[in-house]
Amino acid sequence: MRLRPPRFWTSDKPGVLSRALTPASRLVSRIAEQRSSRTGYHASVPVLCCGNVTTGGTGKTPLTFDLVQRLKERGRNPHILSRGHGGREHGPVAVDPGRYTARDVGDEPMLLSACAPTWIGANRGETARLAVSEGADCLVMDDGFQNTTLEKTMSLLVVDGATGFGNRHVLPAGPLRENLTAAFARASALILIGDDKRHIRATTPATLPIFQARLIPGPEIRRLQGVRVIAFAGIGRPDKFFTMLREAGVDPVRTISFPDHHNYSARDINRLDALRLEANTTLVTTAKDAIKLPPSFRAQVTIIGVDLLWEDPKAPDLLLDQLFA
Numbered sequence: 001m002r003l004r005p006p007r008f009w010t011s012d013k014p015g016v017l018s019r020a021l022t023p024a025s026r027l028v029s030r031i032a033e034q035r036s037s038r039t040g041y042h043a044s045v046p047v048l049c050c051g052n053v054t055t056g057g058t059g060k061t062p063l064t065f066d067l068v069q070r071l072k073e074r075g076r077n078p079h080i081l082s083r084g085h086g087g088r089e090h091g092p093v094a095v096d097p098g099r100y101t102a103r104d105v106g107d108e109p110m111l112l113s114a115c116a117p118t119w120i121g122a123n124r125g126e127t128a129r130l131a132v133s134e135g136a137d138c139l140v141m142d143d144g145f146q147n148t149t150l151e152k153t154m155s156l157l158v159v160d161g162a163t164g165f166g167n168r169h170v171l172p173a174g175p176l177r178e179n180l181t182a183a184f185a186r187a188s189a190l191i192l193i194g195d196d197k198r199h200i201r202a203t204t205p206a207t208l209p210i211f212q213a214r215l216i217p218g219p220e221i222r223r224l225q226g227v228r229v230i231a232f233a234g235i236g237r238p239d240k241f242f243t244m245l246r247e248a249g250v251d252p253v254r255t256i257s258f259p260d261h262h263n264y265s266a267r268d269i270n271r272l273d274a275l276r277l278e279a280n281t282t283l284v285t286t287a288k289d290a291i292k293l294p295p296s297f298r299a300q301v302t303i304i305g306v307d308l309l310w311e312d313p314k315a316p317d318l319l320l321d322q323l324f325a
Contacts, residue, residue, distance in 0.1 A: 004259060005055060005056060005175060008167065009166045009167060009169075009174050009175040010163055010166050010167070010175070011166070011167050012167070013167065014167045014169055014173065014174070017173075018167055018169055018173045018174060019173070020173075021169075021172045021173035022169070022173050024171075024172050024173065025169055025170040025171065025172065025173040025174070026170075028170050028171050028172070028178075029170045029178065029179050032146060032170075032177065032178035032179070032182070033178070033179070033182060035146065035148050036146070036148060036178070036182060036186070038148040039148075039151070040124070040125050040147075040148050040149045040150045040151050041124075041125030041126075041128060041129065041149060041150050041151065042151045043125075043128045043129075043132060043139060043150065043151070044132060045132055045136060045137050045138050045139060046138045046139070046153040046154070046323050046324055047128070047138075047139045047140075047141065047150060047151065047152045047153045047154075048067065048138065048139070048140045048141065048152070048153065048154050048156070048323050049140075049141040049144050049145055049152045049154065049155045049156065050063045050064045050067065050140065050141065050142060050143070050156050050158060050191075051141065051143050051144050051145025051146070051155065051156070051157065051158065052143070052145060052157065052158045052159065052177075053145065053157060053159075053165065053176055053177055053178060053180065053183040054159075054160075054163070054165060054166060054175040054176055054177065055171070055175045055177065055236075056160075056163070056175065056236040056237055056260065057160070057235050057236020057237045057240065057260065058158045058159060058160040058193060058236070059158055059160060059191075059193035059194075059213075059215060059308075060142060060143060060158040061108050061111070061112070061142055061288075062215060062306050062307070062308050063156065063158055063191060063193075063213075063308060064080065064112065064140055064142040065112070065115055065308070066307075066308040066316065067140060067316060067319070067320065068080060068112075068115050068116050068140050069115060070316055070317070070320060071138060071140070071320065072116065074320070076137055076138050077135055077136055077137045077138070078116050078136065078137075078138045078139065078140050079116060079117045079118070079119060079131035079132075079134070079136035079138075079139055079140070080109075080112045080113075080115070080116050080117070080118040080119070080139075080140050080141075080142055081118075081119050081120075081121075081124050081127045081128060081131065081139055081140070081141045081142070081144070081150070082106065082108060082109040082112065082118060082119070082120050082141075082142045082143065083106070083120065083121075083122060083143055083144065083147075084105050084106040084109050084120030084121065085106050085108070085143075085261060086102075086106045086107060086261035086263070087102070087103065087104050087105040087106035087109070087120065088103060088104050089104050089105050089120060090121070090122065091119065091120040091121025091122065091123075091126075091127065092119060092120070092121035092123065092126045092127045092130055093105070093119070093120055093121065094117065094118070094119055094130070094134075095109045095110060095112075095113040095117075095118040095119065095120060096113075097110065097113055097114075102263075102291045102292045103263055103292070105120050106120065106261070107261060107288050107289075107291055107292055108142060108288065109142075110291050111287060111288055111291055112142060116140075117131070117134065117136070119131055122147075122149075123149045124141060124144055124147050124149045124150035125149040125150045126149075128150050138323070138324075145157065145177075145183070145186075145187075146177055146178060153323055154188040154189075154319070154322065154323050155186055155187050155188050156187070156188060156189055156190075156191050156319070157183060157184075157187040157189070157190045157191065158190075158191045158193060159190060159191070159192055159193065159200055160193050160194060160237070160240070161192050161193060161194035161195050161196045161197055161198065161200065161212075162194055162195070162197050162198070162237075162240065163175075163198065163237070164197070164198025164199075164200050165180060165198070165200075168180060184204065184205050184208055187208060188209075188322070189208065189209040189210070189211060189319065190204055190208055190209070190210045190211070191210075191211055191212075191213065192210055192211070192212045192213070193212075193213060193214065193215060194214050194215070194240075195214075196212075211310070211311070211312065211315040211319070212310075212311040212312075213308050213309060213310045213311060213315075214308075214309050214311075215240070215244060215306050215307070215308060215309075216244070216248075216306070216307050216308075216309050217244055217245070217248050217304050217305070217306060217307075218304060218305030218306065218307060220302065220303070220304060220305065221245075221248045221250060221304055223302070224245075224250045224282065224284065224302060225249055225250065227250070227281075227282050228253050228279070228280065228281040228282065229245075229250060229252050229253065229281055229282045229283070229284045229302075230252060230253060230254045230255075230256065230272075230275055230276065230279065230281045230282070230283055230284070231245055231252040231254075231255045231256070231283075231284045231285065232255070232256040232257070232258065232272060232283065232284075232285050232289070233255075233256075233257060233258065233285055233286050233289055234257070234258030234259055234260060234261065234262030234264075234288075234289050234292075235260055235286055235288055235289070236260045238255070238257035238258070239255075239257070241286055241304075242255045244306075245284065245304070250284070252284070253279065253281060254275070254279070254281075256272070256275075258289075262289075262292075263292055264289075264292055264293055269293070269294065269297050272297075273297065273300070276300065282302055283300060283301040283302065284301065284302045284303075284304060285301055285302075285303060285304070286303070286304060286306070287303055287304075287305050287306070290303040
C-alpha cells in the first residue's frame, strides 16, 4: 500500500513535524549530493531528461510524450528510458505490450511505449547502451533527474505551478528529493506546468530559463458535456485531473482518489462498477489508470487523454535545437 504525502509538505511554511524531521533531511541532502558527484555512462547520442525535484506528479510524462513526438516529426528515432516504477520487472528490458502488462513494467512505461521504443531499468546507462544498439539516435529520460548512471545532454526540471516546491524542505521534512540550489545548478531549463500559484518565477535563479505550458484534455472530453460522471484517478495528484475536468466544463458528481501507480484490484473494480450502475453515471479516468484496468471493464470507462499546450509555441523547438547544438 502506498501512502499519500503528508499535508505539511505542501504548506508554505514548515510546521512542527517538518522541523522535527530536519536532521533526517540533512542526511538525505548529503546522500543526494554525494550521488550527484558520480560520473555516469556517456552515450554516443544526445540525452534529454524530463525530471523533477519533488515527489508526486508534476507533468513530466506528458512533457516526455510531447517532446518525443516532436523529435519523431523531425525525423529522429528517439528511445525512452524509464525507471519502471511500480512494475515487477527490474530490467534492463524493452517494453513489449504483447509480452508485458503495466503490472510488469509500470504504468508510465507501458503508456510511453505507444509513442516510441521504451526501456526500463534503474541503471539508465545500461538501458542507454541497449537503446543505441537498437538504433536510437537520441534518448529521452522520463524522470531520472537525480539518476547519475547516465550523463545528460540537457536536463529539464518540471514543476507543477499549483504545488511548486512545497515547503521547500528535503525528504522526509518536505517533498524535495534534493537541495533546490543543487537542482537548479544542474538544470538546463525549468518547465512550469500550469499557473504560477507558488511564485516559482520569483524564487528561481534569473540565469535559469523558464518555459511555461499547461495540461489540456483531449478532444474526447467534448462527449462528456452535460453528462453525469464519476471521476477516479491513481496518479501523483488526482486533484489535478479533477480540476482539469471542471475547467473543461465537466463537473463530476463524485471524485475518487487512489495512490499513485495504484494497481486496481477486483474489489476496486467491483466498487467502481457498482457506483456507476447505482448513480447512473459515466466513469471517467486517465490513460495512465485505464491501462491497468481489465479490458472488459475498461470498455465501460471514458478515458481522457492529456495534451501539453505551450505558452510560447516556439519553446519546445528552441529546446530541441539546443539539444542537438
